[in-house]
Amino acid sequence: MFLTNNYNVTKCKEKQATPKAAFVFLHLVNEKTFYVVERRVAKLRVFEFIGGTILEAKEISQAVISRLPRYFRYLGELKDDGVERISSQELSTLMKVTASQIRQDFNNFGGFGQQGYGYNVEYLYSEISKILGLDKTHHLIIIGAGNLGQALANYMNFERRGFLFEGIFDQNPALYGKKIRDIEVQPMENLECFVKENSIDIAVLTIPKTGAVNVAEKLVHYGIKAIWNFAHVDLNVPDDIQVENVHLSDSLMKLSYNLNSNLK
Template sequence: MADKEISQAVIGRLPRYFRYLGDLKEKGVERISSQELSDIMKVTASQIRQDFNNFGGFGQQGYGYNVNYLYDEISKILGIDKQHSLVIIGAGHLGKAIAGYTNFTRRGFVFKGAFDCNPELYGTKIRDVEVRPVDEMEDFVRKNQIEIAVLTIPKDQAVPMAHKLAECGIKAIWNFAHVDLEVPNNIQVENVHLSDSLMKLSYNINRYENT
């Protein structure tokens, strides 16, 4: 656990910094000032400095930031400098799409298993991983020390499934079902609702049209 409690707002901004730094790295940029980063990312330089000060600052005043170093440090903070194993529960449209996205693997999230309750899906493959009966999930998670479960099942199934996952030692749930999950404190949950983002877009369409 970190020594100092960092706000979730700061943590929420780190992946974006990480993405931009990845692009800069690919372009061969070695150093960048907070002002230059601010111009590209459209956030204030003072916000960037404040965010980075939570982690000791990362850079020398006047010299700017070393892109490679900053990229590596943020990846360590985000814990993506190591691998995390994950399983998909619910091998339907969304489950298949997530499991099929190879870029998550590139980031260190290794897709190890897929489970469903529909016998027609048993034995079918997503990438090279076989869909198994959900009854085998608990054993599999324990034996393979799976860290993350991706929940892509209907919302009425998600709560009992989260309880089962808690019992078999899962560390985190990436929840796509439309329900707020209550789990013990030692399990991390991240709820993802694409529709929230779409509604925000809709709001902005309205606002633009009415100005």
């Protein structure tokens, strides 16, 4: 057991809830057409307004969404290399996906480009960044200060994307006070107050599977909205809590399957 079960004992200050945001940003496609990307629902929807009337409302599939981080990565590298414009054909060659796939994906968001001119790299990078929510700041804690927890804490790249590493917790007293990027490992008993006082929205779980389900339930109770789960177990949390699983064993087994199925 990591924590006491006494959920009602709260000695820390309660924070005001942040204002609710429904419509998050607007795309100006041309002087007549606007796309509004609504993030209030689980699936991204794009509305087209012409003269104040909604002409179209479509949902973006999770398949498209799962491809966005890769586009974002390639565009970031192009941007760093000083590339200003790129055609879907050039991007296709670079990323080894069809140009048609790229155009279809981007058409979900109004196309992002002008026929014959290619895409403006900086603009496209910035728009995908907004769609992924990377224009916002997230406050992140890590539960479990073992090798993996420390590796993630040290991965500076996350900070560049707006994921601020605020705290790290462990149940092992030998680790209390140990500094990881100037942040001290704290005992699990501090978790509840810390989450509430620092508006923590994302928890990274790098603890063994035996404690993970229980800790996840408590994190939700304390107000966490998303869990990046490295524990090798499926968590049991309400539907409005976002969970992204990184089951490393499953990934290695897939590799093993493909390795064995490819024996010649």
